Amino acid sequence: MPDYKLIYFNLQARAELTRWCFAYGGIPYEDDRIEGTWVQRKKEMPAGKIPVLYVDGKPLTESLAIARYAAKQAGLVPRDDLQAAYCDAMVDTMAGEVLHTIYQHIVFGKDEPAEKQRKLKEDLVPKWNPILKRLNERLSNQDWFISDRVTWVDLAISFIFGKAAEHYPKLLNDYPNVNKVVENVQNLKPIKKWISTRPKTN
Numbered sequence: 001m002p003d004y005k006l007i008y009f010n011l012q013a014r015a016e017l018t019r020w021c022f023a024y025g026g027i028p029y030e031d032d033r034i035e036g037t038w039v040q041r042k043k044e045m046p047a048g049k050i051p052v053l054y055v056d057g058k059p060l061t062e063s064l065a066i067a068r069y070a071a072k073q074a075g076l077v078p079r080d081d082l083q084a085a086y087c088d089a090m091v092d093t094m095a096g097e098v099l100h101t102i103y104q105h106i107v108f109g110k111d112e113p114a115e116k117q118r119k120l121k122e123d124l125v126p127k128w129n130p131i132l133k134r135l136n137e138r139l140s141n142q143d144w145f146i147s148d149r150v151t152w153v154d155l156a157i158s159f160i161f162g163k164a165a166e167h168y169p170k171l172l173n174d175y176p177n178v179n180k181v182v183e184n185v186q187n188l189k190p191i192k193k194w195i196s197t198r199p200k201t202n
């Protein structure tokens with residue numbers, strides 16, 4: 001097995017899906033969380049950004065490419081190319097239109113005036129509803145996004161919409177099939193263990 005070192009801040013954000021994939025696959029890696037020395041470390045990163053996954057000392061950049069690679073190593077990517085592409089499409093949508101906006105508006109917007117923060121937060125759910133509606137329909141007659149087996153898209157659904165629901169507790173009330181996947185993934189033994197033992201972050 002290659003030697004893995006995942007470099008990111010001491011945050012979940014763009015590295016957490018990779019950590020879930022490694023946890024699911026029981027794949028050991030070094031979880032290098034940068035705290036306080038970013039200016040120096042930035043110079044060492046190929047594109048000056050993180051996450052970066054070092055595989056046997058060679059860097060791989062871009063959070064979704066890294067997560068997809070980790071998912072493949074964990075057996076979480078369908079072998080069928082079209083099924084794998086459906087997973088990519090859903091992960092891209094959720095990462096770009098949900099996860100990114102949570103961090104952009106809720107986390108990094110926390111220094112904005114209270115009224116602006118309230119408005120930013122209020123505007124997000126209507127943008128997510130069409131994605132949730134389609135996903136809920138797709139999940140109505142199957143346990144997982146790709147029929148009968150768990151893939152990395154289910155981990156992404158659980159992490160991203162689970163995270164969104166922390167900010168909007170009623171978010172999934174109208175989407176029970178999505179909620180079921182969020183819970184089912186977080187109840188998988190290795191994921192449950194990771195969530196209960198991972199470093200506490202904001």
Ligand SMILES: N[C@@H](CCC(=O)N[C@@H](CS)C(=O)NCC(=O)O)C(=O)O
Pocket residue numbers: 013014042048049050051061062063064
């Ligand atoms: N498209 C890249 C974006 C990476 C990115 O913007 N990373 C941020 C942290 S979430 C970063 O490195 N910020 C520090 C900086 O730009 O100096 C990815 O998804 O990996």
